[in-house]
Amino acid sequence: MSNYLNPIAATEEPRRDFIRYLLTEYSLRDSHLRYGFKQLLEQVGNVWQTPYLEVSQPYESGQSIRQLVSQGILHPSNINLLPSDRLLYKHQESAIKAVVEQKQNIIVATGTGSGKTECFLIPMLDMLLKDQNLATGVRALILYPMNALVNDQVKRLRQLLCQQNHPKIRFGFYTSRTERTEKEATNSLTDELKGYEKSELLQLLPVAQQAAMQGRSHDDLVKAALERTKQVQAISREDIWAKPPHQILNTQLRQRYFSRTIPLRFFNRQFPIHIILNIQTTDLLRPQPMQQNRKQSPIA
Secondary structure (H helix, E strand, O other): OOOOOOHHHHHHHHHHHHHHHHHHHOOOOOHHHHHHHHHHHHOOOOOOOOOOOOOOOOOOEEEEHHHHHHOOOOOOOHHHHOOOOOEEEHHHHHHHHHHHOOOOOOOOOOOOOOOHHHHHHHHHHHHHHOOOOOOOOEOEEEEEOOHHHHHHHHHHHHHHHOOOOOOOOOEEEOOOOOOOOHHHHHHHHHHHHHOOOHHHHHOOOOHHHHHHHOOOOHHHHHHHHHHHHHHHEEOOHHHHHHOOOOEEEEEHHHHHHHHHHOOHHHEOOOOOOEEEEOOOHHHHHOOOOOOOOOOOOOOO
């Protein structure tokens, strides 16, 4: 097996990811329009071009999830949720150890495509997996600068948490796209899943169920994926209010509205709330307006 990068193959994944994002962000209910939209996106010159190559050094490799589990750093169930034998980058391993072992707050400042998400996602999942008596209540609040990033992360968390043998960890997203009622949210999620490829729907099913569903129709896969998704995701605002999930994805602009509409009792106050900011470097450097004469009410 060659150790050299295939530049043509390397362009396929970001192209597919970008097209998948556009199909998710601009979800069309009509199947014919959705098919035509996808065909247009696939054509060269509309939203993507053939690659321009720029040489850069690879990131240093670290240990795998399986190795960190064998050392007692991570919970064994991480092996079922994450690619356990793929080597992490060294900065990912360092971030995981800093949070899990040393209980530190961290800032991850690395380049595009360096796997920053894993630096907070793996410790967050590990914290919840290690809780033997995981009670209802928000334990992690993930803030993004825009809805598009939330939407992409929702699909990723959905795929990961659907692989739980016995669904324990739940999540939800609270943005302008979050429907209020269960019926509205179910219809919206069904329309979204109808736009998925067969392989994407199968990824939302447990491994043991995937083989049995291989030959089933697209509609059957949508129904099965919908049922499974509801086990790990609070899909509506009413669902979030009635049974707060353990993780909430939100945007910075919606965070103030979220904090006004979600009472503190929805947070599990027996434990600290982990807040993850996924923001641009310029957001860190931008001066913030001073707010005077306001009482602060920190959440313990």
